[in-house]
Amino acid sequence: MGEKALKNLAVFTFVLMLSVLMLSMVITDSLEGRGKASASEEAWTTNYEHNNKSKGYLSTANELKESLGEKYIVIENTGNTASDSLTEDYMNRKITLSIKGLKDESLTEKGIVRINQDMSYQGIPGLKEAADGEYLIPESLSANGEVSVYGAVPESLKTDPVNNLTITYKKVSDKEYEADICFTLDHVYAPVLQQEDGNIYIALKEPASVxxxxxxxxxxxxxxxxxxxxxxxxxxxxxxxxxxxxxxxxxxxxxxxxxxxxxxxxxxxxxxxxxxxxxxxxxxxxxxxxxxxxxxxxxxxxxxxxxxxxxxxxxxxxxxxxxxxxxxxxxxxxxxxxxxxxxxxxxxxxxxxxxxxxxxxxxxxxxxxxxxxxxxxxxxxxxxxxxxxxxxxxxxxxxxxxx
Structure with a gap:
């Protein structure tokens, strides 16, 4: 093979290798982009499973959700070092979560998420408007004798299960705080407290199911x-x-x-x-x-x-x-x-x-x-x-x- 032919072959080979490399980069970028979109859609599930791998927690986010049920409260990772406790004031439909061992007063309403089936609520609860008699609140349910599925509301009226919440801090020392979070609820629930990966969860269960x-x-x-x-x-x-x-x-x-x-x-x-x-x-x-x-x-x-x-x-x-x-x-x-x-x-x-x-x-x-x-x-x-x-x-x- 002549010298000119060898040079042409070398150029062809270089161009081919460059094309393969560029194609590979395009495919990789495409896959990564698709992965990012998927991670965005399922960030909570992915992060939960990654953080809890090989730990003594529930193995998947779906298992956690199944354990919590359709209504629950999530208090995002507080970094607390002591056990938490929950007290009930069911006559006023209130529960109070006491958290010890906090490093500061950084926990706010924004770090508290409420879930009602497929709806989520965050921050200070909004005011609820009357629903023209469609929404059977417990008082009217009891007064007129109507019976409905416990806590059920029409699809268009799924609401925040928390009517109000307040956070009260107490300074224990220069490096430790305690917080009482008081929730006013829309029903009398059987609250079930559990922790997973630093987050605190309060499942809001129907009493008869507990x-x-x-x-x-x-x-x-x-x-x-x-x-x-x-x-x-x-x-x-x-x-x-x-x-x-x-x-x-x-x-x-x-x-x-x-x-x-x-x-x-x-x-x-x-x-x-x-x-x-x-x-x-x-x-x-x-x-x-x-x-x-x-x-x-x-x-x-x-x-x-x-x-x-x-x-x-x-x-x-x-x-x-x-x-x-x-x-x-x-x-x-x-x-x-x-x-x-x-x-x-x-x-x-x-x-x-x-x-x-x-x-x-x-x-x-x-x-x-x-x-x-x-x-x-x-x-x-x-x-x-x-x-x-x-x-x-x-x-x-x-x-x-x-x-």
């Missing part, structure tokens, strides 16, 4: 509503109701039963929030503790009021009331006044779950008042109510397993 059994207990009256005055003019019904409930709470704290209390102190609680709580959490049963009274000092004994109109399923209000009466008759004045329909009483009328209002005795009867104010009798009444709850739940759970 707890096997749910009971709502109500100490009648309270605060500015004293109830009936006692025969000796020394106190009011609200105090006796509360003492019985606190004895009851001490016993139930040892049981594997989720109990919501409308009040555990001398608080003013209106009637609608009491029954709304029972309806919102879809309680298995709702018990209200009261004392009776009369203008005469003669009447005495225990009676139980129930809802006669409408059914709450196979286990009715009347069945609950009958169990309560059987357990409580004879504890105070040894007089059984029987079952009484209480459909005109608001918390009974509006209840969508089995309800019973227990009149433990008459504070207008001096002898029976002595029983009711006795620490021993209060414990006895509380023990009897625990048995009411256990027997009622036993029957309710039989119905659940057969359906």
């Amino acid at each position: 707890y096997d059994n749910i009971v709502v207990l109500d100490a009648g009256h309270g605060g500015k509503d004293p109830g009936a005055k006692t025969a000796d003019n020394s106190s009011y019904e609200k105090s006796i109701n509360l003492k019985i409930l606190l004895e009851l709470k001490e016993l139930l704290d040892r049981e594997n039963i989720k109990v919501y209390y409308t009040r555990t102190g001398d608080d003013t609680v209106f009637l609608n929030p009491r029954v709304n709580l029972a309806n919102d959490v879809k309680a298995d049963l709702f018990l209200s503790i009261h004392c009776n009274s009369s203008e005469s000092s003669i009447p005495r004994g225990v009676e139980v009021l129930y809802k006669s109109e409408g059914q709450q399923g196979e286990f009715t209000s009347e069945k609950l009331a009958r169990i309560a009466l059987d357990q409580l008759k004879g504890i105070t004045g040894y007089v059984n006044r029987g079952l009484v329909t209480g459909d005109e009483i608001l918390i009974i009328h509006k209840s969508q779950v089995p309800v019973a209002l227990i009149e433990t005795g008459f504070v207008s009867n001096a002898e029976e008042l002595g029983f009711l104010k006795s620490k021993e009798k209060e414990k006895e009444i509380a023990e009897a109510v625990v048995q009411v709850i256990k027997k009622a739940l036993g029957e309710i759970n039989k119905v659940k397993t057969t359906n």
Whole structure:
């Protein structure tokens, strides 16, 4: 081959190699561009899985989402070094997250994301506008008796599950801060706290999906509503109701039963929030503790009021009331006044779950008042109510397993 031919071959070879190199660069750029677009669409998933590889966390972002459910709150990586805690104020639909070990006050509302199905919300919650009656908030749901899927709203009305949030800091030392984040929610949820890769997650679950059994207990009256005055003019019904409930709470704290209390102190609680709580959490049963009274000092004994109109399923209000009466008759004045329909009483009328209002005795009867104010009798009444709850739940759970 001549010298000229060799030069031509060399030039051709160089051009060919250059073309291949340029083509390779174009293909690589194209693939990288496609990868960047994909990463942009699934950044949260990719980052989560990369950061948690070979760690003791959930293995994929999808598993995390499945664990959290459709509604949850994300507090972005806070760099905290201590455990976090969560407290509930379900009567006001509030939860408070306490975070310890923060290095500064850099956590703001922008670092808190709320998820409601496929919608996300960040920053300070916006004001919610009325939806012309379409959106069944818990109050209207309970008041008119309509029933809907828990927490469900029309597609066009998916909203932020957080109505309001505040962040309060406390300086522990020059290098450590604590923060309390208070969330006001749109429903009563069963909040489930967990951490993954430094982020804090609060799953907002339907209570019935978390707890096997749910009971709502109500100490009648309270605060500015004293109830009936006692025969000796020394106190009011609200105090006796509360003492019985606190004895009851001490016993139930040892049981594997989720109990919501409308009040555990001398608080003013209106009637609608009491029954709304029972309806919102879809309680298995709702018990209200009261004392009776009369203008005469003669009447005495225990009676139980129930809802006669409408059914709450196979286990009715009347069945609950009958169990309560059987357990409580004879504890105070040894007089059984029987079952009484209480459909005109608001918390009974509006209840969508089995309800019973227990009149433990008459504070207008001096002898029976002595029983009711006795620490021993209060414990006895509380023990009897625990048995009411256990027997009622036993029957309710039989119905659940057969359906």
